[in-house]
Amino acid sequence: MVSYTRFAPRIARLVVSTVFCAICLVGFLHVLMMPVGVTGVVLSFSYMVALLMLQLLYFGRETPWFRRPWSSLALLLQAGLVYLPILQFQQAWVGMPGFLAGSVLLTLTPAVAWPAFALVVMSMGVAQAQFGGTYVDVVYTSVSTVITGLVVYGLSRLAGLVREVHEVRTELAEMAVAQERLRFARDLHDLLGYSLSTITLKTELTHRLVNRQPARAKEELGEILEISRRALVDVRSVASGYRELSLDEECRSVHSVLTAAGVQVRINQEYEDLPIRVSTVLATVLREAATNVLRHSRAKNCEVTVGCTDDNAFVEMINDGVAAVSSDRDFGGGSGLDNLTHRLGELSGELVSEIDSGNRFRLYAYAPLRVPDEDERVVA
Known part of the structure; x- marks a missing residue:
């Protein structure tokens, strides 16, 4: 044939x-x-x-x-x-x-x-x-x-x-190959960028604690090992073309990582059931937002809100420490915000990022709760 x-x-x-x-x-x-x-x-x-x-x-x-x-x-x-x-x-x-x-x-x-x-x-x-x-x-x-x-x-x-x-x-066929390459690149950036940043941060923290607080250093090593295993699972999911992220797990992970980086974090979770695709995309947004905080700011405070309205689910992250950043696009860096915009666009959602007058960076993303051809739901 x-x-x-x-x-x-x-x-x-x-x-x-x-x-x-x-x-x-x-x-x-x-x-x-x-x-x-x-x-x-x-x-x-x-x-x-x-x-x-x-x-x-x-x-x-x-x-x-x-x-x-x-x-x-x-x-x-x-x-x-x-x-x-x-x-x-x-x-x-x-x-x-x-x-x-x-x-x-x-x-x-x-x-x-x-x-x-x-x-x-x-x-x-x-x-x-x-x-x-x-x-x-x-x-x-x-x-x-x-x-x-x-x-x-x-x-x-x-x-x-x-x-x-x-x-x-x-x-x-050529378009399909190109789209698959773009998908692979987006998934690698969104999934592994956060994991590798977290591993780097926690490894540096463990290096400082190993002599002064051996018990705390041991705990951090355990978390590094868990994140590494999760990153391995992410790589396999990227290769297979299927991945599903838990929004609850990402909230806990973001809290742990930013706290370890010395950031005061407050997370408000105001949602119950979300469609799988919406939950996965918002979890990806949360990952990328946390990665940007670690890479492109000297944040001391960060507030995260994950919630629902009647029609949409949303994620909002506000952090300080961006006084030296010239623009919100510079804060996003690389192709992270573009990748998120593309993912949200597939669900008819939208991404908004801006720097306010108080030199705080605000990232807001929403996606409709009713996703076409999405009947399966997950308990967050």
Whole structure:
């Protein structure tokens, strides 16, 4: 199946070429059955090759709507190749104008193409009558021209559609790969950035406490080990494309980490049940906000509120210690706030970040409680 998909345009092109060659071969065999001599055979073969190359290399490549002058010249050349040899080969050549009938459908606008198609078919009926054909011969030639013209048109368009579908499929595959890379990068940043910052902070704290307060240092080492294990689970969840975060656990973790960094933390939790996707995204917001406090401020006080209104769930974090920061975007740093904006946008939520007049940074994020296709709920 994979091999067929990869080579589908080539296979379609091969089918078209085979059918067109078969049509020309039938016409050439009709010529051979006439007493035309060696010169006539060579001329008919040359006409066939020229007609086939023009059909395959120009009209068969793509619908040349935007090459009107060249298309007109190509149609005139093809008309000469299908009509002029009739004067020499007569009934043996009446099957060839089907190529012209198909080409006008490929090249001209519908308002012009179908009348031109009808004229080509009628001209073959008239030609057959002039050559002394019976009514049956006239009808047969007309129907044969219609069939050949539609086959030429249909197979040419089919080959073009196969090529277009193949190109679109390739573009979609490339877009899927790019989106997966972005997802992976966002997850690594949002999940591991916080964990690694926490591990660094607690390791520095443990290094200072190991001689003065061995018992406290041992507790911190235990927490470092737990955070490391959680980070390992996060890495595996990123690789599998599935992850679910507990908002309660993140609140406890943020309190522990910021307290260890010497920040006075107050967390207000005013919610009960949240949809899983909302809970996970808000937990991610909380992680990123805590990471920004550790990396980009010298906070002494931090207040976190996690709650619900009638329609939305929200997280708000306010901290001081950002006097040296030039803007709220600088405070966010990297791509953290952009990642959060993207995640909240998927839930029709929004992220607001600002620095107030008291040099305090405020981050507010909300997401609707009613998430599309989200029926499963989790107790926070």
